[in-house]
Amino acid sequence: MKKKLPETLPALSKAPTGIEGLDEITGGGLPAGRPTLVCGTAGCGKTMLAMEFLVRGAAQFDEPGVFMMFEENAAELTANVRSLGFDLEKLAVEKKIVLDYVHIERSEIEETGEYDLEGLFIRLGHAIDSIGAKRVVLDTIEALFAGLPNHAVLRAELRRLFRWLKDRGMTAIITGEKGDGNAITRYGLEEYVADCVIILDQRIQEQISTRRLRVLKYRGTAHGTNEYPFLIGAHGFSVLPITSLQLDHRVSTQRILTGIARLDDMLGGQGVYRGSSVLVSGSAGTGKSSIAAKLLETACRRGERALFFAYEESTEQIVRNMRSVDIDLAPWVKKGLLEIHSSRPTLQGLEQHLVVMHDLVRAFRPSVVAVDPISNLTMAYVDAEVKPTLMRLIDFLKKEQVTAIFTSLTSGGEATTSAFEESQVGVSSLMDTWLLLSNVEFTGERNRTIFVRKSRGMAHSNQVREFVLSDKGIDLVDVYLGDDRVLTGSARVAQEAQERAAATLRGEDHQRKLRQLASRRKAIEAQIAALQAEAEAEADEVHFAIAQETLQKKATHQNTDAMAQQRGGATGANGHTIEKR
Amino acid sequence: MSASASPASHSETGATPAFQLRLYVAGQTTKSLMAVANLQRICETHLAGQYCIEVIDLTKTPQLAAGDQILAVPTLVRRLPEPIKKIIGDLSNEERVLVGLDIQPVGCDAS
Structure with missing residues (x-):
């Protein structure tokens, strides 16, 4: 028993429950070879937890178990858990599980003189020996308090029973009804079972019930102390978190497009x-x-x-409505690539939804x-x-x-x-x-x-x-940003039109200015031409005057020469002849 | 001592006795021996010739414990007449045993 477990912690060996989430919270399972008290109000799933612990122990961990029940009989229990996929009859035939229904009818019992509960020990011992059981469930042993009038004897015997279970190395679950007020159990079973106490709770908030699990006490080991939602789904009991409590998931660097460019x-x-x-x-x-x-x-x-x-x-409404924005989901649904799961949120509690999601995603x-x-x-x-x-x-x-x-x-x-x-x-x-x-x-x-x-x-x-x-x-x-605000819709369209008009207008303005410039340039050019023409005219005048003067000069010169010749070269003699002389 | 019939049963009437009693004990403890002795005494006093007693030692035949839903020992089971009645304890209180077995005490009958 001690060495069989995968955990080799020297401190405390643990018996895995195989229940999703519970083993993570408890760091490996329930204390092996010791009794654990599971308590809670009526209908919160104590029996289910205990049963799954036993069934999984028998089926997965090769630890046969004895289920001793005090409230339901074996046929009822078998029927109840069959819906969750546990076949107790098969396990019983394979000698992996013994179901023993202990029934006490107070009205049939008369009490006289001293007695003890050795009969219970013998029954349990016989059941354990018949299959070599490692696990025991007592559900709900508190029923004995109603059946047996002498509580002093009963308490003494229960103390002895839990001691006896420990001595035999049985990993046991004892269930107990929650007591009034702060009492953990109605008859104070926690006095006897002190190694591990798990509290189940069902509360209703806003008309939706939620079940929660808490490890109140786990002697000699660290454990999650929070309240964890749990539920009883199609595959049995599961405690959230189903996933790890650490942030250590792999990340992808791959990107996927949203489809909206x-x-x-x-x-x-x-x-x-x-x-x-x-x-x-x-x-x-x-x-x-x-x-x-x-x-x-x-x-x-x-x-x-x-x-x-x-x-x-x-589903149909989604398909229809999405078609209106050109998203056609119907072919993908038909192809089996898309699954639409519609339900009302109030159909079940939040964590029930989560488990449905988990199951569907898986x-x-x-x-x-x-x-x-x-x-x-x-x-x-x-x-x-x-x-x-x-x-x-x-x-x-x-x-x-x-x-x-x-x-x-x-x-x-x-x-x-x-x-x-x-x-x-x-x-x-x-x-x-x-x-x-x-x-x-x-x-x-x-x-x-x-x-x-x-x-x-x-x-x-x-x-x-x-x-x-x-x-x-x-x-x-x-969007358009204008006047310190974002413009959308028709305001955006109006703004766009306005801007277009303004642009056109500006364009025309430019054209006009260019034209003006051109005509101005033409005017200037004309002026330049006129001035040039004037200058040319003036130049012509000057040239003409010069030419006239030259002509006159020339004429005068010729005249003088002519006159000198006529005078007999006097003038010439005045010049040249004098020198000659 | 397992499943042994009481010597005082069949010989006197020959027919099936009206009271079929079964006493479950666990080993030869003081309580067991007390219970057997007390039962025999009470039956001889009040049910002479009308009873048979079967004593079952659960330490020897533990598989029999489930049949009669035995938890406490010693437990006396009245299998006949119907309905089944159970008396737990060492049967030291004769009056309560008689009430439990639904037997009219012989002394009271006479008076």
Whole structure:
């Protein structure tokens, strides 16, 4: 017994329960060879926990077990657990399990003189020996208190019984009904079973019941002390977290496109990381579901599987409505690539939803999962509960490398107000990428805008874009910034027209100015020509005058010569002749 | 001592006795021996000739414990007449044994 367990801790050997989550919380299972007390109110799953411990022990860990029941009889119990897939009859035939129904009818019993409960010991001992049992369940031994009048004897015998179980090295579960007030059990069984105490609890909040498990005490070992939601699903008992409590999942550097080209551009041109979580939040009618549907459709186009958890619309309604924005989901559903799972959030508790998601994700193995919307799931819960639960879901999806899109209906006003931010504070920190959709109301219409509030590990746009849903699909359009505000919709169209008109006008203005310039230039040129002509005329005049003068001079000279000749060279003699002389 | 019939049973009437009693004990403890002695004494006093006693030692035949839903020892089971009645303890209180077995005490009958 001691050496059989996989754990080789010298301190305390543990018997794995095989129950999802419980072994993680307890660090390996229940204390081996010691009794554990499981207590809780009626109907909270004590018997189921004990039964699964025994069945899994017998089937998975080769530790046969004895189930001694005091309330239900064997046939009833067998029928009850068959619905969870445990075949007790088969295990009983294989001598892996013994079911022993101990029944005490107070009215049949008269008490006289001294007695002890050796008969119970003998029965239990016989059952243990007949199959070589390692595990024992006593469910619910408190029934003896109702059946046996002498509680002093009973208490002494129970003390002896638990001692005896320990001596025989039995890993035992003893169930007990929760007592009134602060009492752990109605008859104080915790006095005798002090090694490990697990408390189950079922509470109803806002008409939805939630079951929770807490390890109150586990002597000699560390254990998770929180309250963990658990449920009894189709595959038995499971305690959340199903996933690991550490942040150690593998991350992918692969990016996947969202299918909305401009949105991919805003996310660094490559879309989101595979396995990351995307939050799309916005107030009513901002197009959250459409984005989610588009991402799923895109995944299907890539040939990947996609899973859609819809908590607002039925499958058919989604298919019909998405068709109006040119997202046709029907062929993918038919092909088996897309699965739409619609249910009302109030159908079951939050963690029940989570387990359904777990089961479906495990079974379907999608690459993209959309939850639309998480705000509906959280309707009935306070934020403090939602965050850890969502964290578990996100962790699980990340571990499975599933890209997740969560839409969230925001309350508390528009995207810019602080009340809005507070309404998202619970979940946004868990998300890798946060797309914010909002409505801008201006000039008598509401238009959608989108921006990337955050996106871890990638360059992303800081721009606000207009988000246009039409029968041609989803598109993002640049918005106009004017007068300190974003212009969208027809205001944007008007602004565009206005700018176009202004541009035309400016163009004409330029033309006019150019023409003016041209004519001015012509005028100047004409002036220049006139001046030149004037100058030329003047020059001509000057030339003419010069020429005239030269001519006159020449004429005068000739005249003088002629006169001198006529005078007989006197003048000439005056000059030349004198010299000759 | 297992499954031994009391010597005082069949010889007197020959037919099936009205009272079929079965006493479960665990080993030869003081309580067991006390119970057997007390039972024989009470039966001889009040049920002479109408009873048979079967003593079962569970340490020898533990598989018999489940049949009569035995937890406490000693347990006396009245198998006949119906309905089944059980008396737990060493049967030291004669009055309560008689009430438990639904027997009219002989002394009271006479008076």
